[in-house]
Structures are given as C-alpha cells and as structure tokens.
Amino acid sequence: MGSLTKSKLPIIDFSQEKLKPGTDSWLSTANDVRKALEEYGCFVALYNEVSPETHDAMFSAAKDLYDLPMESKVKNTSDLLGFGYGGGFTTMPLFEYFGIEKATTLEGTQTFTDLMWPSGNDDFCETALLLSKKLAALGDMVLQMVFENYGVERYYDTQIEALAYLMRFIKYRAPMNNENNTGLRPHTDKGFLTILDQNQVKGLEIETKDGEWITFDPSPSAFVVVAGDGLMVGSSRAYDYDVVDLGFIFPSPQFDSYDWKLSQFLGQAWSNGRIHSPFHQVAMRGTEDKYTIALFSFMSGMVETPEELVDNQHPLRFKPFNHYGYLRYCGAEGMKYKHPIQFYCGV
Ligand SMILES: O=C(O)CCC(=O)C(=O)O
Ligand SMILES: [Fe+2]
Numbered sequence: 001m002g003s004l005t006k007s008k009l010p011i012i013d014f015s016q017e018k019l020k021p022g023t024d025s026w027l028s029t030a031n032d033v034r035k036a037l038e039e040y041g042c043f044v045a046l047y048n049e050v051s052p053e054t055h056d057a058m059f060s061a062a063k064d065l066y067d068l069p070m071e072s073k074v075k076n077t078s079d080l081l082g083f084g085y086g087g088g089f090t091t092m093p094l095f096e097y098f099g100i101e102k103a104t105t106l107e108g109t110q111t112f113t114d115l116m117w118p119s120g121n122d123d124f125c126e127t128a129l130l131l132s133k134k135l136a137a138l139g140d141m142v143l144q145m146v147f148e149n150y151g152v153e154r155y156y157d158t159q160i161e162a163l164a165y166l167m168r169f170i171k172y173r174a175p176m177n178n179e180n181n182t183g184l185r186p187h188t189d190k191g192f193l194t195i196l197d198q199n200q201v202k203g204l205e206i207e208t209k210d211g212e213w214i215t216f217d218p219s220p221s222a223f224v225v226v227a228g229d230g231l232m233v234g235s236s237r238a239y240d241y242d243v244v245d246l247g248f249i250f251p252s253p254q255f256d257s258y259d260w261k262l263s264q265f266l267g268q269a270w271s272n273g274r275i276h277s278p279f280h281q282v283a284m285r286g287t288e289d290k291y292t293i294a295l296f297s298f299m300s301g302m303v304e305t306p307e308e309l310v311d312n313q314h315p316l317r318f319k320p321f322n323h324y325g326y327l328r329y330c331g332a333e334g335m336k337y338k339h340p341i342q343f344y345c346g347v
Contacts, residue, residue, distance in 0.1 A: 009206065009214055010036040014138060015048040030145035037146065041276035042206055042226040050134045055220045058131050059199050059291055061124040065098055066171045068116060075115050081331035083166060094172045094183050094284055103132040103167030132167045135195045135295040142193060142225055152306040163192065164300040172203060172282055172290040183282030183290065189228035190330050191296040196224040201290035207279040229341045230269050230303050230323060232277040269318045269341055272309040299323040321345035
C-alpha cells in the first residue's frame with residue numbers, strides 16, 4: 001500500500017449559473033469530468049443545490065438511526081451485500097450502515113422510515129427524499145456529460161431510466177484506545193456512480209493509479225463523485241488477478257455473509273476500461289465519529305459497452321452483464337477477488 005500524500009483530488013464546480021447543456025461552460029466542465037474520471041476515477045463536486053441547511057438537517061436526523069435498538073435495526077434486511085443493515089464486523093468494528101433502496105422515491109424513503117420508526121419520523125423521511133433526489137440529479141448530470149463527451153449520448157435517456165438508486169447511511173465510530181482504526185477496508189465500488197456526502201470528520205482516502213493515498217477534506221457543499229466498476233468497462237488500467245482476503249466485504253453479524261449487497265465496479269465496465277474505478281478506504285485518525293451518506297446507482301438490467309467505445313486500440317474487455325447478477329456474484333464467489341468484474345464478465 002502506498003503512502004498518504006498531500007495531493008488533492010480534482011475539484012469541479014457544478015454551482016455555475018451558466019451550466020446548461022450545450023453552453024461553453026457545460027462543454028468545458030464535461031471535459032474536466034472525463035479527464036478526472038479517467039485519471040483519478042473520482043473528483044470533488046462543488047454543488048450548491050444541496051443547501052447547508054439540508055446537509056445539516058440530514059446528518060442531524062440520521063444520528064437517531066444509530067441509537068435505535070438492535071431489534072429495530074436488523075429489520076432492514078436485504079439479500080444483497082451492503083443494502084440492508086450491517087454492523088459489528090470483526091474486521092471493521094467501527095463501521096455500521098443502513099441501506100435504503102429506491103431512495104429517490106417517496107415509496108423507498110417511507111418504507112424504510114416506517115420500518116425503523118413505526119410511530120413515524122417525517123423529518124427523516126422528507127429530508128432523505130430531498131437529499132437523495134438532489135444527489136441523483138448531480139449524478140445524472142455527470143453521466144450526461146460522460147455520455148456526451150464520449151459521443152454516445154444516444155444511449156443516455158434509456159440508461160438513465162434504467163438506473164436504480166441505493167442510499168446508504170454510514171457511521172464510523174471513533175476508535176477506542178489501541179483499537180484498530182480501520183473504518184472501511186480498501187475496495188472499489190461495484191455500481192455505476194457513487195456520490196458521497198460527509199460530515200466534517202476526515203477519514204476517506206482514495207488511491208491514485210500510482211499507489212498514493214489522497215485524504216479528502218470534507219466541507220458541506222463538496223461531494224465526492226466516485227466511478228464504480230460498471231462505468232470502468234472502458235479503463236486502460238491493467239488488471240491484476242490477486243486473490244485477496246475477505247476483509248473488504250461487509251459480513252453481517254445477524255445473518256450469514258450473503259446478507260448484504262454490493263455497490264461498486266460499474267463505471268469501468270461500461271466505458272471499456274477508459275474510466276478508472278479507484279480503490280478507496282476509510283481510516284479513522286481522530287477522536288470524533290464520522291458520518292457519511294452515500295448514493296449509489298446501479299443499472300437495473302444489462303450493462304453493455306457501447307459499440308462506439310470498441311475499436312482496434314480498445315478491444316472489447318467486458319461481455320454484457322446483468323448488474324444485479326454481478327452484485328450477487330460479488331457477495332458470493334467474487335468476494336475472493338480484488339477485481340471480481342474481470343472474473344465475472346472479462347473477455
Ligand atoms: O464513508 C465514506 O467516505 C466512504 C464510503 C464508501 O466508500 C462506500 O460505502 O462504499
Ligand atoms: Fe466505496
């Protein structure tokens with residue numbers, strides 16, 4: 001593992017008034033997005049559509065979640081890795097999460113709220129819906145820029161309609177004396193795109209292609225956008241085929257290890273390897289608890305590299321695959337591998 005570096009992630013401003021499709025600022029922002037996703041697999045988006053009030057209200061409402069009794073928490077179940085409830089892991093004892101499926105719909109946030117708080121929690125439900133819609137709008141804009149910049153905008157509308165969103169509320173408690181500081185072990189995201197909103201506590205570290213780790217310094221209007229394996233299907237990075245230990249998965253304490261969902265490798269696959277799907281981790285280095293709200297997108301159906309992204313210099317690297325099938329694979333046999341996408345659908 002490389003050393004921590006003082007380098008910064010690319011920062012891209014989405015708060016510009018003139019950011020409308022077809023304008024000069026849109027085109028130059030789209031170029032920056034593509035460059036950042038190809039070089040780093042991520043960037044920091046400055047985005048004022050989420051007000052500081054919404055950001056604060058969400059983190060404040062979310063704290064109640066972690067105080068719920070365990071019998072309530074475990075009602076949030078799923079057969080996919082990272083989608084239900086998880087906590088109390090031996091390899092990552094500081095880490096706890098709740099997944100909300102279909103979080104960009106009232107049905108999704110209401111179902112989750114009713115499950116956790118049968119007597120109601122309108123504040124949580126409304127704020128989660130508002131935030132997830134705003135984050136999804138940012139993600140959709142990023143994807144529109146990516147599709148246009150690669151000249152494959154003809155696929156954009158159908159692909160956006162097919163996206164499914166998972167919102168994940170995460171807490172990393174501060175380590176106690178002499179406790180290991182691992183918050184989340186190194187992993188790539190298994191979805192298409194991830195957007196991260198965080199409280200003020202540092203801890204997220206992203207690996208560059210050179211093996212250095214960049215620490216992200218959070219602020220309320222800065223969101224980290226991370227490409228997943230699904231989008232990568234176009235990246236030029238050589239794969240290694242290491243079999244890794246199983247610590248980067250999210251074993252559930254209540255159920256067997258298949259009771260969780262994945263969220264991460266999609267960006268690479270779609271782009272035929274052009275976009276990079278970066279390894280990232282959370283390391284807790286202070287005395288404060290860290291909270292993250294993540295919005296993941298997945299393709300509800302097949303992920304397929306557009307034919308325009310395949311040529312002599314970029315031979316097809318990934319066969320079309322079912323995204324949820326890939327998530328299930330990652331929660332089972334695929335968890336042995338550092339790059340399960342290669343084993344699942346690599347050519
Ligand atoms: O909490 C964070 O900053 C990162 C979360 C993350 O990487 C994930 O949930 O996949
Ligand atoms: Fe992640």
